[in-house]
Amino acid sequence: MRKAIVALLIACTSVAGSAQLWSRQFPPTALPPLKFSLPQPSLRVLANGLKVVTLDRPQLPMVTLELAIMTGSSGDPRGLPGLAQFVASMLVEGARKQSAMQIASAIDDAGGLLDTEADWDDSYAEIEIPSASTETALRLLAGITMHPTFPADQVELMRRDTLSALEVLRQDPNYLADEVFEEATLGGTPYGHPADGVADSIRRISRSDLERFYARYYRPSNAVLLVVGDMRPERVFSWARRNFGSWKEKNHLPPSPAAAPPSLPKRQVVAVDDPHAAQSVIRIGNRVVGRSDPDYLVLSVANQILGGPAENLLFSALRSRRGLAYGASSVLDCHQEAGVWEAKTSTRPDHTVEAIQLTLDQMSQLRGRAVKRWDLQTTENYLSGHMPLRFVTNDQIANRLLDLFVYSLPLDYWSEFPEKMRSLRVSQVRAAARRYLNPRDTVIVVVGNIQSFEDSLKRFGPSRIIPVEDVDLTSETLARGTPAARGH
Amino acid sequence: MVQDRTAPLVEVQVWYHVGSKDERPGMYGFAHLFEHLMFDGTRNLARGEFSNFIVRSGGEDNAYTTTDATVFWESIPANQLPVALWLEADRMRDLRITPGAFEKERDVVEEERRRRFENQPYGDILAPLYAHAFTVSPYRHMPIGSETDLDRASLEDVRRFHAEYYSPSNATVVIAGDFDEGQAAAWVRQDFGGLEPSPSPIPRDYPVEPEQTAERRVKLKQSVALPAFVEGYHIPADGTPDAYPLELAAEILSDGNSSWLEHDLVYQKQMALLVQCSADLSELPNLFVITAIANPGYTLEDLEAETHAILARLKEGNLGPVALGRAKNEALRDYLMSRQSPHGEAETLGYDTVILKDPALYNTETDRLLRVTPAEIAGVARKYLTAANRTLVEVYPGGQTILTQTRTKPGPGKGIN
Numbered sequence: 001m002r003k004a005i006v007a008l009l010i011a012c013t014s015v016a017g018s019a020q021l022w023s024r025q026f027p028p029t030a031l032p033p034l035k036f037s038l039p040q041p042s043l044r045v046l047a048n049g050l051k052v053v054t055l056d057r058p059q060l061p062m063v064t065l066e067l068a069i070m071t072g073s074s075g076d077p078r079g080l081p082g083l084a085q086f087v088a089s090m091l092v093e094g095a096r097k098q099s100a101m102q103i104a105s106a107i108d109d110a111g112g113l114l115d116t117e118a119d120w121d122d123s124y125a126e127i128e129i130p131s132a133s134t135e136t137a138l139r140l141l142a143g144i145t146m147h148p149t150f151p152a153d154q155v156e157l158m159r160r161d162t163l164s165a166l167e168v169l170r171q172d173p174n175y176l177a178d179e180v181f182e183e184a185t186l187g188g189t190p191y192g193h194p195a196d197g198v199a200d201s202i203r204r205i206s207r208s209d210l211e212r213f214y215a216r217y218y219r220p221s222n223a224v225l226l227v228v229g230d231m232r233p234e235r236v237f238s239w240a241r242r243n244f245g246s247w248k249e250k251n252h253l254p255p256s257p258a259a260a261p262p263s264l265p266k267r268q269v270v271a272v273d274d275p276h277a278a279q280s281v282i283r284i285g286n287r288v289v290g291r292s293d294p295d296y297l298v299l300s301v302a303n304q305i306l307g308g309p310a311e312n313l314l315f316s317a318l319r320s321r322r323g324l325a326y327g328a329s330s331v332l333d334c335h336q337e338a339g340v341w342e343a344k345t346s347t348r349p350d351h352t353v354e355a356i357q358l359t360l361d362q363m364s365q366l367r368g369r370a371v372k373r374w375d376l377q378t379t380e381n382y383l384s385g386h387m388p389l390r391f392v393t394n395d396q397i398a399n400r401l402l403d404l405f406v407y408s409l410p411l412d413y414w415s416e417f418p419e420k421m422r423s424l425r426v427s428q429v430r431a432a433a434r435r436y437l438n439p440r441d442t443v444i445v446v447v448g449n450i451q452s453f454e455d456s457l458k459r460f461g462p463s464r465i466i467p468v469e470d471v472d473l474t475s476e477t478l479a480r481g482t483p484a485a486r487g488h
Numbered sequence: 489m490v491q492d493r494t495a496p497l498v499e500v501q502v503w504y505h506v507g508s509k510d511e512r513p514g515m516y517g518f519a520h521l522f523e524h525l526m527f528d529g530t531r532n533l534a535r536g537e538f539s540n541f542i543v544r545s546g547g548e549d550n551a552y553t554t555t556d557a558t559v560f561w562e563s564i565p566a567n568q569l570p571v572a573l574w575l576e577a578d579r580m581r582d583l584r585i586t587p588g589a590f591e592k593e594r595d596v597v598e599e600e601r602r603r604r605f606e607n608q609p610y611g612d613i614l615a616p617l618y619a620h621a622f623t624v625s626p627y628r629h630m631p632i633g634s635e636t637d638l639d640r641a642s643l644e645d646v647r648r649f650h651a652e653y654y655s656p657s658n659a660t661v662v663i664a665g666d667f668d669e670g671q672a673a674a675w676v677r678q679d680f681g682g683l684e685p686s687p688s689p690i691p692r693d694y695p696v697e698p699e700q701t702a703e704r705r706v707k708l709k710q711s712v713a714l715p716a717f718v719e720g721y722h723i724p725a726d727g728t729p730d731a732y733p734l735e736l737a738a739e740i741l742s743d744g745n746s747s748w749l750e751h752d753l754v755y756q757k758q759m760a761l762l763v764q765c766s767a768d769l770s771e772l773p774n775l776f777v778i779t780a781i782a783n784p785g786y787t788l789e790d791l792e793a794e795t796h797a798i799l800a801r802l803k804e805g806n807l808g809p810v811a812l813g814r815a816k817n818e819a820l821r822d823y824l825m826s827r828q829s830p831h832g833e834a835e836t837l838g839y840d841t842v843i844l845k846d847p848a849l850y851n852t853e854t855d856r857l858l859r860v861t862p863a864e865i866a867g868v869a870r871k872y873l874t875a876a877n878r879t880l881v882e883v884y885p886g887g888q889t890i891l892t893q894t895r896t897k898p899g900p901g902k903g904i905n
């Protein structure tokens with residue numbers, strides 16, 4: 001039967017106008033989403049305040065261990081952007097009983113992977129390792145997070161590598177676009193400075209700056225230990241007590257003074273001129289609320305409709321209908337106290353103005369009547385059906401669990417998520433778009449060969465053009481030669 | 489098929505055994521362009537509907553093109569397996585390529601090239617390596633292809649490419665995750681069973697790269713901040729006996745902070761900002777590639793001399809007590825991590841089946857790695873990591889001109905989406 005249909009079809013393709021002979025076929029009806037029950041972790045709190053969270057997954061002899069500190073780059077002191085990342089990177093460079101090379105050998109010998117980094121709201125050391133080495137890994141994790149020594153020679157090496165890396169990054173138009181957009185939208189918040197630091201701050205960070213940041217934030221009551229993988233919870237708790245039990249809690253961390261939220265940025269165009277650029281890298285968006293705000297849910301749904309996977313508004317307009325870009329998407333990136341909602345794409349210089357206009361048009365579609373009940377339902381089905389795909393690997397699960405602590409979310413947050421989402425109405429999505437994608441405070445950033453379309457940019461709002469070599473991410477004006485270094 | 493009931497998920501992959509190495513001169517970039525066109529709709533489904541069916545259920549889908557294969561994949565909730573199979577069979581059977589979609593997709597591919605290669609620091613460093621290391625091998629050009637060729641391509645060329653390579657006789661369906669074997673097999677038969685095989689056998693007569701007898705060097709200027717070099721040594725195809733010690737040699741040289749190159753160049757001598765090494769094993773003989781970026785104050789000559797001194801240590805055969813055990817543990821970890829998700833499992837099984845032509849390797853390949861001896865490592869290092877077998881590309885900051893070179897031609901080799 002099917003063969004006959006195929007034969008008919010081949011005949012059809014050669015005869016113009018005979019397509020109506022074909023009756024469309026569809027895939028089997030999709031079944032409703034499977035009920036996905038989230039794995040339930042065990043939680044204990046040690047006497048010193050350290051929270052220990054563990055989940056036994058015996059399927060594969062691997063384990064992920066993560067010691068996370070609930071302070072990240074948002075804790076960078078004023079004038080020293082990059083400090084939190086510098087501290088986190090130094091954890092592997094020497095501890096009381098182990099040199100940098102001994103730490104590296106211990107991990108590599110067991111076939112492990114060790115990564116230490118600072119995000120905006122947390123810093124962490126993470127090990128992925130065959131589960132036979134869990135105890136060794138836990139001991140190592142305790143050594144590097146409880147007793148780092150910040151050896152002077154390693155500090156200099158790290159400084160030098162960071163300076164080199166920043167030089168390389170400055171040549172990356174995507175990095176520049178992301179950074180300039182963040183400074184322009186989040187200026188005045190704890191996120192309005194470059195998390196990687198800049199050459200000037202990296203040169204100035206001293207060993208005692210590192211030690212001071214470490215002493216202030218790396219303490220058991222400000223930390224969570226996560227162990228996800230092939231390991232029995234009782235053993236994890238007992239090893240955690242043995243290795244982290246001696247970690248002393250000093251006086252409690254003074255709560256950081258709640259700053260009044262700074263006013264939203266004004267509508268503006270920031271254009272970074274790089275005459276050698278093959279493409280214009282475009283970022284368009286607004287400042288939005290923090291991750292634990294109740295509006296986060298409706299924003300995350302609205303973001304899917306604007307620029308989530310498959311045929312969203314941006315992808316359809318820029319790629320599918322016009323072929324202007326390889327990628328067109330939107331990102332909702334919410335930190336603890338504030339976030340950004342931005343559209344991202346890149347295109348040829350001569351298509352830049354059209355791409356910006358189309359992006360702004362899609363944002364106004366979202367504010368208007370274009371979004372229907374059907375779109376919302378599709379998005380909800382995607383988000384709830386997608387849940388099991390976000391909880392596949394040990395590393396993914398550890399990080400979903402970590403989110404709960406970093407953003408002070410309830411422990412049943414993920415289980416409740418699909419239900420809460422289903423209660424959203426289309427009018428709420430429109431309202432969120434109207435409120436948070438307000439054209440009056442939309443920031444437009446372009447990094448590219450600006451000269452060719454400079455004049456047309458003016459129609460999008462007051463614009464500034466900064467030559468690429470003059471970009472200064474710590475200046476209020478984002479350009480060199482203007483004082484007012486910013487930090488938090 | 490490989491079962492894994494850890495999560496209620498299933499992965500469907502269709503591997504078409506066609507990559508950039510199957511492109512004839514004048515058609516560079518067709519395999520990748522075609523990958524894009526596979527999303528443009530069929531007799532039954534309009535453009536975009538394919539992915540909408542996947543996304544509506546919470547799944548993800550995408551595709552990539554390498555030198556050897558074009559792979560389409562869907563990661564989906566377990567109960568959506570029949571939907572994904574139907575969709576893949578539908579576009580294998582009767583893809584609809586319209587002139588409009590073709591023109592648009594060609595523009596998208598051009599933007600992809602600008603985004604990934606031209607507008608990215610060091611994005612253009614590999615193309616000249618492949619172009620100079622290979623003289624006749626189809627790995628001389630990379631999957632992203634040539635702008636000129638794509639501009640010249642006609643709809644007719646593309647249709648011919650589909651007829652030749654996108655038939656069931658050139659395709660492998662891989663299923664991994666939570667499913668019932670008998671039921672899945674029945675669905676595959678139902679959806680794919682009636683499709684016609686390609687009328688003629690697929691040509692697989694690739695020119696054999698002659699042995700390289702002298703070092704080749706190229707100097708380039710690109711808009712990068714720090715000088716860098718990338719060098720490649722000819723090595724045999726994946727699945728051959730030498731492939732396993734070569735893979736471990738790469739682990740010894742650059743996996744982890746205590747690996748030899750990392751330890752020496754980044755930590756002790758502090759000459760390099762970054763150093764990476766990999767044995768690029770594939771269907772045809774490829775390259776063992778080392779990349780390094782120089783720290784300010786060091787020249788590329790310093791960096792190259794130091795790198796080659798470390799390679800000499802590898803050839804001496806005295807690995808010391810830990811290096812090989814460490815490399816094996818790292819290989820074992822990579823093996824375990826690739827089996828954490830149905831996506832990784834399908835990827836490994838697809839590769840073993842289509843490229844190495846033996847699905848049983850899925851269960852045995854790691855054993856072969858774990859049996860490698862120190863003598864084998866020294867043996868492959870002496871045999872392949874020699875000056876005469878080397879092509880070296882140096883990149884200096886400032887501009888886009890070729891300074892000097894020992895030979896020239898178009899060019900490059902990893903998978904692209």
